[in-house]
Amino acid sequence: MEKVSVFGAGSWGTAIAFVLSDNGHNCMLWTRKPDQCREINEQHTNEMYLPKIELPTNLHAVTDVREAVTHSDVLIIAVPTKGIREICGQLNRLINEPKLIVHVSKGIEPDSLKRISEMIEDEIDPEKRKAIVALSGPSHAEEVVLRHPTTITAASLDAEAAIKVQDLFMNNYFRVYTHDDLIGVEIGGALKNVIALAAGISDGLSYGDNAKAALITRGLAEITRLGMKMGANPLTFSGLTGLGDLIVTCTSIHSRNYKAGNLLGQGKTLDEVISGMGMVIEGIRTTKAAHQLAVRHGVSMPLTEALYTVLFEGETPKQAVDQLMGRTKKQEIEDIFYK
């Protein structure tokens, strides 16, 4: 059994720690909230993020980052993209022997346009990390903690590190595949949230199933186009971390991105939606980053651009849909897919 530390006790960090504890590992969950720490250790619950779920009694929470860093050789980062640099900076100051760094976050940083693993490389010195692994795929925390069958992918440039993460997590309800396309896995995981916001808007406007199928399919096409320009393997996007996660996020009642889009489609303002959610809606910042990436790489991303105008330029969802449907005619499969 291994010692593992998870940083971030939101819905996903807690669910990840739940699986590791179920597997018998000595798992330490770091939270910055003393009340939540006590609740996890004494009541074995995390009501704010996973209501009505009983957590394994062998899961131990702490508020001291140093304690969590020294506890383990495997450090798992489970905070939203916005908090990645801050937590990694703290880890970097405390690590004194190389650790395996795993992240489970899905986003791209606006302006720098860096993926999560690139942000980790910026913040944690090379001699303090053995390898970086991204764990991503269709995996809502709410279903994982019910021990419902879930599949996910551990991606790394270091094959041994990906297998190590696979071995840590695998059990009879959590099946882990390995992958070497870190770029494709991170791009797919981040950009599906943009399309999920759009799918939620579509349902909020009661456009129905045709529109949603179109969003998922054409969304995948534009994610693939961008991903290929960034060096990803196009096949990655038809896997768990691409199409798989796109389907689950565009169709699940658990998705915060879908829910946020749905409320926007019903006429709520972005501020109202954000303040009512209480959890991260990664797709909002990622839409800004994706818009910037599309410009940087000269890639056509009409759905992302339409969502960008709704979120950041005051266009109504209806105006954005009219604009999308009124574009000039084109072929379905562009040459770029065959290059």
Ligand SMILES: NC(=O)C1=CN([C@@H]2O[C@H](COP(=O)(O)OP(=O)(O)OC[C@H]3O[C@@H](n4cnc5c(N)ncnc54)[C@H](OP(=O)(O)O)[C@@H]3O)[C@@H](O)[C@H]2O)C=CC1
């Ligand atoms: N929820 C899910 O099912 C899944 C989520 N993910 C991804 O996992 C990542 C985390 O999401 P999730 O757990 O759902 O988010 P939540 O909103 O549920 O929780 C976020 C957690 O991160 C903590 N946090 C936020 N900012 C910081 C910071 N700067 N420093 C330290 N801690 C911080 C929060 O602490 P506090 O409570 O103190 O604010 C909270 O514990 C996201 O990138 C998401 O896309 C991936 C797969 C599934």
Ligand SMILES: O=C(CO)COP(=O)(O)O
């Ligand atoms: O990534 C997720 C499921 O795979 C979670 O999506 P949301 O952040 O939209 O809830």
